[in-house]
Amino acid sequence: MKYINLTNNIVVIHTPCQDPGGLHHDTYCGCSNGEGNYFNILPSGKVAKIEVKETFIRYLFGTQCIRRNKFVTNLPETKELTVYIVSNEVIDFIPYDRIDVFAPDIGVTALKDKKDKIKAVTRLIMSS
Numbered sequence: 001m002k003y004i005n006l007t008n009n010i011v012v013i014h015t016p017c018q019d020p021g022g023l024h025h026d027t028y029c030g031c032s033n034g035e036g037n038y039f040n041i042l043p044s045g046k047v048a049k050i051e052v053k054e055t056f057i058r059y060l061f062g063t064q065c066i067r068r069n070k071f072v073t074n075l076p077e078t079k080e081l082t083v084y085i086v087s088n089e090v091i092d093f094i095p096y097d098r099i100d101v102f103a104p105d106i107g108v109t110a111l112k113d114k115k116d117k118i119k120a121v122t123r124l125i126m127s128s
Contacts, residue, residue: 006048014120094127
């Protein structure tokens with residue numbers, strides 16, 4: 001599986017140990033200390049972003065009325081065995097049928113340091 005990070009930040013994913021307190025970490029999860037694994041997904045250099053297109057509709061009482069359409073840019077087409085990581089802002093604009101696009105879940109399950117800065121995420125979010 002190939003992971004392509006379409007954000008400006010390193011995404012760190014933590015997977016828990018499958019044998020906590022046990023002696024077989026290498027067999028079950030590959031960790032050596034019972035704390036699980038951390039995977040760093042470096043930025044790819046391309047960033048998926050939301051762009052806004054405004055279209056004039058008509059005048060109402062002398063004031064312009066517009067329609068605002070938001071869409072995602074820099075999102076590659078689906079590619080076999082490839083997962084794309086986008087920001088939380090972008091994931092809400094991804095079509096629900098793109099099962100290859102995820103965002104880090106920075107909510108309550110994220111691992112944080114003493115200064116409340118996110119160190120790693122434990123889950124990924126799909127578009128709804």
